[in-house]
Amino acid sequence: MSLRKLLPAVLGTLLAACCGGAFAQVKVGVINSATGPIAVVGIPQKNSVALLPRKIGDVSIEYIQYDDASDPTQAVQLAKKLITEQNVDALIGPSGSPNAMAVLPVIAEAGVPMLAPVGTPAVVLPMDEKKRWVYKTTQNDSLIADAIVAHMKKNGVKTVGFIGFNDPYGESWLREFSAQVQKAGIALVATERFLRSDQSVTGQAIKLIAAKPDAILVAGAGGPTVLPHAALVDLGYKGKIYQTHGAATPDFVRLGGKKVEGGYMAASLMLVLDDIPNSHPSKKMAQGYIAAYEKIYGAKPATFGANVYDAGLMLQRAVPEALKKAKPGTPEFRVALRDALEQTRELVGTQGVYNMTPQDHSGFDARGRVMMTLQNGTWHLIPD
Numbered sequence: 001m002s003l004r005k006l007l008p009a010v011l012g013t014l015l016a017a018c019c020g021g022a023f024a025q026v027k028v029g030v031i032n033s034a035t036g037p038i039a040v041v042g043i044p045q046k047n048s049v050a051l052l053p054r055k056i057g058d059v060s061i062e063y064i065q066y067d068d069a070s071d072p073t074q075a076v077q078l079a080k081k082l083i084t085e086q087n088v089d090a091l092i093g094p095s096g097s098p099n100a101m102a103v104l105p106v107i108a109e110a111g112v113p114m115l116a117p118v119g120t121p122a123v124v125l126p127m128d129e130k131k132r133w134v135y136k137t138t139q140n141d142s143l144i145a146d147a148i149v150a151h152m153k154k155n156g157v158k159t160v161g162f163i164g165f166n167d168p169y170g171e172s173w174l175r176e177f178s179a180q181v182q183k184a185g186i187a188l189v190a191t192e193r194f195l196r197s198d199q200s201v202t203g204q205a206i207k208l209i210a211a212k213p214d215a216i217l218v219a220g221a222g223g224p225t226v227l228p229h230a231a232l233v234d235l236g237y238k239g240k241i242y243q244t245h246g247a248a249t250p251d252f253v254r255l256g257g258k259k260v261e262g263g264y265m266a267a268s269l270m271l272v273l274d275d276i277p278n279s280h281p282s283k284k285m286a287q288g289y290i291a292a293y294e295k296i297y298g299a300k301p302a303t304f305g306a307n308v309y310d311a312g313l314m315l316q317r318a319v320p321e322a323l324k325k326a327k328p329g330t331p332e333f334r335v336a337l338r339d340a341l342e343q344t345r346e347l348v349g350t351q352g353v354y355n356m357t358p359q360d361h362s363g364f365d366a367r368g369r370v371m372m373t374l375q376n377g378t379w380h381l382i383p384d
Contacts, residue, residue, distance in 0.1 A: 008377035011218045025060045025321060026328045029082035030051075030308075031103070037196045040251050041224035042095040044167055044293075044305030045117055049092075051292050052312035056319045059328070068094055077182055077291050079103045083110045090337060093117065094312045095304070096221075097169040100134075108133045113338045115314060117307030119221060120172040122362040135314065135341050136362040137307040139268075139352070139369050144245050144363075146370035147266035147371050148217065151382070157215045157240065161190040161208040163228045164219030165203070173219035173244060189213050197223050205231040215239050221246030230259040240264060247368070249302040253377055263374045264382075268303040268337040268351040272372050275381035282367065285352040294299025305350065310349035317347055336347055 018025050030049055033042030049063055068075040075094040082088045083106070090113045094100050099119035104123060107114045108130035116123045124131050138315045152160065160181055164170030170193060181188050186372060190211035192204035204230060204267040208216055218228045225247040232241060241260075242250070245267035252260065271285045277283075289309050293301040321340035326332035342354040344363065351370025371382040 017064055018324075026056070026090075027062050027064060027086055027088045027317075029064055029079070029081075029086060029091045029093075029100070030065040030087035031068050031075055031091065031095070032065070032308075033070040033076050033095035033099065034067040035222075036068075038099075038222060039303075040095040040302070042067070042070070042250055044302040045093070045095055045308045046298055048293065049269040049309040050296060050300065051289070051309055052320040053316050056316055057323070059318075059319065059323065060314070064088065066211060068099060070096060070098045070099070072096075072278070075099035076102050076106055079106045080202065080266075080297055082168045083107070087329055088112060089316065090115065091188055092308055094163075097122075097172070098167050100229055101168050104130060104134060111338075113334060113341060115311035117304065117311060118169075119244070120168045121362065122168055125361055127334050127359055127361070129363070131357075132283070132342075133338055134361060135356065137310045137314070137349070138362070139245060139364050140362045141173050142180075142307065143364055144266045144369055145173070145176045145180045147369055148244075148264070149177075149184050149186070149242065151241070151264065151266075151371050152181075152186060152215055152383050153184050153241070155240070155380055157186055159187045159189045159211075161192070161211055161213035161216040162188060163192040163194060163208060163216065163223075165221070166193040166195055169221060169246065172221050173217075177217060177219070188212055191236045194220075194224075194228065196220070196222075198224070198227065201228050201231050202235070203230065205235050208232065209235055209237050214241060214277075215229045217244070217245070219244050222252045223250055225257070225258040226260065229256060229263060233259045242266075249304065250298070250300070251302075253374065261374055261376075264371065265379070266369050268368075268373050269304050269370050270297065270306060270351060271368060271379045272381040276370070281348045281369070282350060282352055285348050290348045306350040310354075313347060314341060314344060314354065317344060 029349040032046045034046045066078045097118045100118040116280035243265040322336035325336040347354040352364045354363035356363040372379045
C-alpha cells in the first residue's frame with residue numbers, strides 16, 4: 001500500500017483511539033432552582049453537583065446543569081432542551097415538587113430516567129408506566145409522617161391542626177397526614193393552606209388557634225416554613241408545633257430564631273449526626289459528604305443537597321450494569337439504566353439506605369429518618 005493510501009487509515013485508527021472515550025461518555029442533565037422562591041433548596045443541590053462522580057469505571061460522566069428559577073414552565077423547557085439538544089442519558093432534578101411533577105410527562109415520553117430530589121411522593125406514586133422512569137432520593141411523606149404521628153400519640157396529642165403549601169407538596173402531605181392521624185385516633189380539627197410567596201399567614205394562624213388543637217403540623221419547605229410557626233408563637237399558641245423534613249435547612253433556624261425553639265421535626269440523621277450511633281450505616285457517608293461540601297464552600301450543606309449527592313451514588317451503582325447491555329446515548333442504554341436503578345439494593349446513602357423495587361422508587365425504610373427537637377438553636381435527637 002502506498003504512503004498516500006496508508007496515511008488516512010493510520011490517522012483514522014489514531015483518531016478512534018484518542019476519541020473512543022467520547023462514545024462511552026454518559027451525559028447527565030441537572031435542573032435546579034438556584035434562584036427564585038425555592039433557592040434555599042436549589043442552591044445546596046446546585047453546589048453538590050461538584051461532588052458527583054466524574055468517572056464511573058472506564059466511563060466519563062458529563063453533567064450539564066441549568067437553573068429553572070423555581071418556575072415549572074422553565075423546568076419543562078430545560079428538560080426538553082437537555083433531551084433533544086444534549087441527548088442526556090439521565091436527569092437529576094428539578095428541585096421543587098411542582099417542577100418535578102411538570103417535567104414528569106416529558107421524561108416519560110422521551111424515556112429518560114429522572115432522579116428526583118423532591119418531597120412529594122406523587123412523582124413515584126401511584127406507580128404506573130410514566131412513573132417507572134422516576135426515582136426519588138428524598139424520604140416519602142408516609143415515612144416522615146409515621147414518625148411524627150407516633151411522637152404525637154406517645155405524647156398524648158388528641159387533636160391536631162394542619163397548615164401546608166397550596167401546591168403538590170402541601171396537598172400530598174395533607175392526604176398522608178389525614179390518613180395517619182385518623183388511624184392513630186387523633187382528630188384533625190383545622191386545615192389551612194398558604195402560598196410559598198405569602199408574607200403573612202396571620203389569618204390562617206388565628207383560625208388554627210381557634211380550633212384549640214393540641215398540636216399543629218406545618219407542611220412546607222425552605223424558608224417559608226418559618227412563617228406559620230412564628231405566627232402561631234406570636235399569637236400565643238402553646239401547643240406542640242411540628243415540621244416536615246422540608247424545614248431541614250439552616251435558614252429555618254436562622255430566620256426563626258427563638259420563635260421556633262422547642263419545635264419538632266422528623267428528618268434526616270444529617271441534622272443530628274453527633275447524636276447518631278456509629279453503628280448507623282449512613283453516619284460515615286453523611287460525615288464524608290458534609291466534609292467534602294465544607295471543604296469547597298466553607299459551610300455545612302442543607303439536607304436538600306444530600307438528595308443530589310445520593311443521586312450520584314445511585315448512578316455510580318447503576319451505570320456499570322446498564323453498560324453491560326447498551327452504549328450511552330441510546331434509548332437502549334436509558335432503558336437499561338432505568339432497570340438497573342430499580343434493582344438498587346442496600347445502597348448506603350447520606351440519609352438512609354435505599355432498596356428499590358418495581359413498586360417502590362423511593363426505597364427508604366426507618367433508617368432514613370429520625371425525630372428531633374430544636375433546643376438553643378441546635379437540633380437534638382429524640383430517642384425512640
